[in-house]
Amino acid sequence: MAASHRLPAAIRAPFEARTWRALLYVLIGLPLGICWFVLSVALVSTGAGLLVTFLGVPILAGALAMCRGFGAVERARARGLLGLDVAAPEPVRGRTGGAFSWMGAMLKSGASWRHLLYAVLHMPWAVFSFSVAVALWTWGWSLFTYPLWQWVFPTWVGQDGIQLYGDATHAFYLDAPFELAVTSLIGLVFVLVGPWVLRGLVSVDRLLVSGLLGPSRLASRVTELESDRGVVVDTAAADLRRIERDLHDGAQARLAALAMDLGLAKEKLARDPQAAAVLVDEAHGEVKLALQELRDLARGIHPAVLTDRGLDAALSAVASRCSVPVSVDVDLPARPVPAIEGIAYFTVSELLQNVTRHSGARRAWVDVWRTGDRLMLQVRDDGVGGAVVGDGGSGLAGLSERVGAVDGVLAVDSPAGGPTTVTAELPWRA
Incomplete structure (x- = not known):
C-alpha cells in the first residue's frame, strides 16, 4: 500500500478500487434507471388519468410507495459502491392507521414526490453517463493495448490493422511501429483521463441521491x-x-x-x-x-460577576483561580444574550479545569472575540496534548454536546506532545 502511494494520483487512478466501483455504479445505473423510469411514469400516468374516479387515488399512492422502494435500492447502491451514506426519509404514517389515512399521507409526503422526481431525472442522466463512461473506457483500454492485439487483423480479418481511411484506390492502416506507438499513447491519455471523468459523472449521482432520496432539510x-x-x-x-x-x-x-x-x-x-x-x-x-x-x-x-460585569471580568476571575498563569483577551463590541454568555463562561471554565487537571501545561491563553453573528472562544495551552472529544478524562464529549445544543461547534486540535487548542463557536443572538 505504501509503495502504491509513491505513484502520482493520475497514474494510480485507473487501477484504484474506487474507480472500478464508480464504473460498476454507472453500468448498473442504466438498466435500473430505465426500469425505475418506465414503472414510475406508467403507474403515475395511470393513476393521474383515473383520478376522476376513486381508482386513481390508490394507484397513485401505490406508485409513490413503489418509488420510495426504488429509493431504498438506490441509497443502498450508493452506499455500497460510492461510500455515500444517505439516511432514509421519514416514514409515512396515517393519522388513524387505516388504508385511506395511509394513502392521504403518502400523497401529501414531499419525500415520496422527490423519489418520483429522482426516477424521472435519473434515467436520462444514466443514459448519458453510461454512454460517456463506456466509450472512454473501451476506447481507452482498446487503443492503449492495441500493440498487443494488432495481430488479430492480419490473421483473422485479412487486413494489416485498424483502417483509418480507405477508398477504391487507397487505404491507410495502423500497422507500422510508429503508428502503433502513437495509437497506444492516445489510448493511454484516454485511460488516464477516464477515471476523473467518471468521478465527475458519479458526483452528479451523489447530488441526486443526497438531494432527492434523503430526508428533507425540515425533517433533519x-x-x-x-x-x-x-x-x-x-x-x-x-x-x-x-x-x-x-x-x-x-x-x-x-x-x-x-x-x-x-x-x-x-x-x-x-x-x-x-x-x-x-x-x-x-x-x-x-x-x-x-x-x-x-x-x-x-x-x-451562575456567578454574580458574570451578570454584573460580563465575560471579561468573569473569565479573568476564573483565570485568577487557575493553577497555571492564564492570559485572558476578550474583544467584544457588546454583550451576547445571557444564555449564550453563560454557556461561553462555563465552556471556558471547564476547559481551564482540563488544563489544570490533565495538560501539565505551564501557561494557558484565553481569547474571546466576535466574527459576524458568531461568538468565538479559544483556549490554548503548552501542555502535553493528546486530548480528544470522547475522552472520559477530559470531559470534552459533554462539553461538545452542550455547545452543540445551541447550534455551536467545538473543535479540538491536540497532537501528542502538544500544544492543545480548543476552539468553540457559539451563535451571538444579541
Whole structure:
C-alpha cells in the first residue's frame, strides 16, 4: 500500500478500487434507471388519468410507495459502491392507521414526490453517463493495448490493422511501429483521463441521491432540534443532581454539624462556660466554611460577576483561580444574550479545569472575540496534548454536546506532545 502511494494520483487512478466501483455504479445505473423510469411514469400516468374516479387515488399512492422502494435500492447502491451514506426519509404514517389515512399521507409526503422526481431525472442522466463512461473506457483500454492485439487483423480479418481511411484506390492502416506507438499513447491519455471523468459523472449521482432520496432539510432540522432538546434536558438534570449532591455533602452537612455544636454549647453554657466557648468557636469556623461552600456553589450555578460585569471580568476571575498563569483577551463590541454568555463562561471554565487537571501545561491563553453573528472562544495551552472529544478524562464529549445544543461547534486540535487548542463557536443572538 505504501509503495502504491509513491505513484502520482493520475497514474494510480485507473487501477484504484474506487474507480472500478464508480464504473460498476454507472453500468448498473442504466438498466435500473430505465426500469425505475418506465414503472414510475406508467403507474403515475395511470393513476393521474383515473383520478376522476376513486381508482386513481390508490394507484397513485401505490406508485409513490413503489418509488420510495426504488429509493431504498438506490441509497443502498450508493452506499455500497460510492461510500455515500444517505439516511432514509421519514416514514409515512396515517393519522388513524387505516388504508385511506395511509394513502392521504403518502400523497401529501414531499419525500415520496422527490423519489418520483429522482426516477424521472435519473434515467436520462444514466443514459448519458453510461454512454460517456463506456466509450472512454473501451476506447481507452482498446487503443492503449492495441500493440498487443494488432495481430488479430492480419490473421483473422485479412487486413494489416485498424483502417483509418480507405477508398477504391487507397487505404491507410495502423500497422507500422510508429503508428502503433502513437495509437497506444492516445489510448493511454484516454485511460488516464477516464477515471476523473467518471468521478465527475458519479458526483452528479451523489447530488441526486443526497438531494432527492434523503430526508428533507425540515425533517433533519426537527430531528436535530429534538436531539438538542434531549441534550439540554439531560444537562439540566445533571446540573440539578450536582447541586443537590453538593448541598447534601457540603453545606447541609456542615450546617447539621453546626446545629449540633450549638446545641451542645447551649447545654454546657451554664455548667461549663469555657467548654461552651470552645464549641461556639468551632461552630463559628463551621459557619465560615459553609458560607464559602455556598458561595462556590452559587458561583458554579451562575456567578454574580458574570451578570454584573460580563465575560471579561468573569473569565479573568476564573483565570485568577487557575493553577497555571492564564492570559485572558476578550474583544467584544457588546454583550451576547445571557444564555449564550453563560454557556461561553462555563465552556471556558471547564476547559481551564482540563488544563489544570490533565495538560501539565505551564501557561494557558484565553481569547474571546466576535466574527459576524458568531461568538468565538479559544483556549490554548503548552501542555502535553493528546486530548480528544470522547475522552472520559477530559470531559470534552459533554462539553461538545452542550455547545452543540445551541447550534455551536467545538473543535479540538491536540497532537501528542502538544500544544492543545480548543476552539468553540457559539451563535451571538444579541
